[in-house]
Amino acid sequence: MSFSAQWLELRERYDTPARNPGVLDAVAAAFAGKPAISVTDLACGTGSTRRAIAARLPVRQDWRLVDNDLSLLARARPSTLPAGVTITTVPVDLARDLEAALDGSVDLVTASALLDLVSV
Ligand SMILES: C[S@@+](CC[C@H](N)C(=O)[O-])C[C@H]1O[C@@H](n2cnc3c(N)ncnc32)[C@H](O)[C@@H]1O
Numbered sequence: 001m002s003f004s005a006q007w008l009e010l011r012e013r014y015d016t017p018a019r020n021p022g023v024l025d026a027v028a029a030a031f032a033g034k035p036a037i038s039v040t041d042l043a044c045g046t047g048s049t050r051r052a053i054a055a056r057l058p059v060r061q062d063w064r065l066v067d068n069d070l071s072l073l074a075r076a077r078p079s080t081l082p083a084g085v086t087i088t089t090v091p092v093d094l095a096r097d098l099e100a101a102l103d104g105s106v107d108l109v110t111a112s113a114l115l116d117l118v119s120v
Contacts, residue, residue: 059082
């Protein structure tokens with residue numbers, strides 16, 4: 001199943017305000033006061049989850065953005081990033097190699113519109 005960048009852009013306008021504030025608050029509280037965080041976003045698309053929660057996380061952020069669609073991954077990495085933020089894009093087919101996606105230490109794993117929308 002493939003998802004176009006245009007479709008994801010249309011969704012993001014509605015998804016962002018519809019994200020559960022209780023979950024966002026819990027994530028923010030869990031990492032409040034920590035100097036840094038590493039996040040793996042499974043099936044990142046163009047990076048909407050990072051855009052939705054980055055401002056609520058510690059300033060130093062290392063993101064691993066995972067998807068099997070190379071064109072979406074290319075869009076998920078902005079040309080400029082705030083100081084202290086790194087993004088690594090990781091092309092992985094989650095149906096075949098979930099372990100590769102979760103390689104290394106990670107503080108937070110996110111997966112937005114994956115389990116409910118993607119069948120493998
Ligand atoms: C509905 S989109 C959600 C994108 C993003 N998380 C969001 O909320 O906007 C589903 C994403 O899952 C990715 N995807 C689907 N099957 C996958 C697979 N087998 N391995 C990795 N990514 C996959 C698609 O490329 C797409 O980016």
